[in-house]
Amino acid sequence: MVRVKAPGVVKLFGEHAVVYGKPAIAMAIDRFITVEAVKISGGDVEIISRDLGVRGIYLRIIDGSVAEAKILDNAYAAKLASYAYRAVEVTRRFLGVRDGVRLTITSELPVGAGLATSAAVAASTVAAYSRELGFELRKEEVAKLAHQVEVEVQGAASPMDTTTSTMGGLLYIKPGVEVRRIAAKLPIVVGVVERESTTGDLVARVRKLYGRHPGVISRIMDTIELLVNEALDALARQDLELVGELMNVNQGLLEALGVSNRRLMELIYSAREAGALGAKISGAGGGGAVVALAPGVEDSVIKAFKAHGGIGFRADVWEEGLTYIQ
Ligand code: MEV
Numbered sequence: 001m002v003r004v005k006a007p008g009v010v011k012l013f014g015e016h017a018v019v020y021g022k023p024a025i026a027m028a029i030d031r032f033i034t035v036e037a038v039k040i041s042g043g044d045v046e047i048i049s050r051d052l053g054v055r056g057i058y059l060r061i062i063d064g065s066v067a068e069a070k071i072l073d074n075a076y077a078a079k080l081a082s083y084a085y086r087a088v089e090v091t092r093r094f095l096g097v098r099d100g101v102r103l104t105i106t107s108e109l110p111v112g113a114g115l116a117t118s119a120a121v122a123a124s125t126v127a128a129y130s131r132e133l134g135f136e137l138r139k140e141e142v143a144k145l146a147h148q149v150e151v152e153v154q155g156a157a158s159p160m161d162t163t164t165s166t167m168g169g170l171l172y173i174k175p176g177v178e179v180r181r182i183a184a185k186l187p188i189v190v191g192v193v194e195r196e197s198t199t200g201d202l203v204a205r206v207r208k209l210y211g212r213h214p215g216v217i218s219r220i221m222d223t224i225e226l227l228v229n230e231a232l233d234a235l236a237r238q239d240l241e242l243v244g245e246l247m248n249v250n251q252g253l254l255e256a257l258g259v260s261n262r263r264l265m266e267l268i269y270s271a272r273e274a275g276a277l278g279a280k281i282s283g284a285g286g287g288g289a290v291v292a293l294a295p296g297v298e299d300s301v302i303k304a305f306k307a308h309g310g311i312g313f314r315a316d317v318w319e320e321g322l323t324y325i326q
């Protein structure tokens with residue numbers, strides 16, 4: 001039996017633009033998806049979760065078809081199961097194996113909120129399944145396979161979430177070009193409200209907008225790139241005021257891309273009013289997660305999130321990324 005945990009990820013700068021090759025800054029946090037893998041006879045894949053969000057899930061997959069399913073009314077749990085199953089398939093193709101496996105998945109994160117739970121499921125499943133079969137993949141290989149999983153399930157995905165969840169830390173990522181660790185310490189509060197759209201739908205919505213207004217949207221993407229690079233300098237100097245200001249600018253550009261909504265804006269304004277230096281969406285938007293930079297006012301921001309119908313929690317950086325528990 002192998003047990004692996006992979007951290008959730010908050011997106012500080014550059015989401016959506018990163019799908020078009022622009023740089024982004026993301027941070028692995030100290031809340032995890034855990035996957036336990038046990039080899040079973042035959043080629044079946046069993047996926048069990050007791051706490052993905054609300055209720056449970058049990059899936060038995062034989063030759064790519066669901067042979068038995070008990071999914072109790074939880075669309076996000078079902079979605080995460082599809083990432084886990086695809087992660088087994090992608091790993092099988094890579095290693096040239098067909099062994100059966102029972103996966104038990106647990107989550108300390110609100111699932112499907114924009115905190116990279118799908119990336120964490122993909123990465124920890126790839127790592128747990130391969131090690132259970134006696135293979136030792138490098139983290140870079142796990143990150144690559146996990147990204148492949150996201151591309152296959154979602155249609156389009158940048159490597160931001162899978163790289164950050166696997167490698168850990170606060171990272172500057174320019175897809176296919178550079179991954180750089182940033183040493184800054186950030187007092188972060190995460191807020192979550194209900195999600196209305198999936199990441200795949202939101203990425204598709206931005207692509208449509210891009211198609212209708214290529215001149216305007218390409219300039220927004222270029223501006224996001226500029227501000228990500230300025231944020232990198234501000235982080236290096238630990239200039240939190242400037243980092244917060246740039247987060248607010250980034251939020252304005254995400255709003256322009258059409259991925260914000262009223263409930264997210266309520267959380268974002270409530271955080272700013274409670275004294276946060278900056279607050280923005282974390283991830284794809286359409287509801288889900290927001291991230292606030294809140295030095296000294298963490299508790300007030302958490303209270304403000306709760307008063308506006310969300311949940312809130314502090315998050316610390318998790319440097320290690322993917323972690324084998326035993
Ligand atoms: C999702 O967490 C972030 C997006 O940029 C999509 C991606 O990077 O694949 C919206």
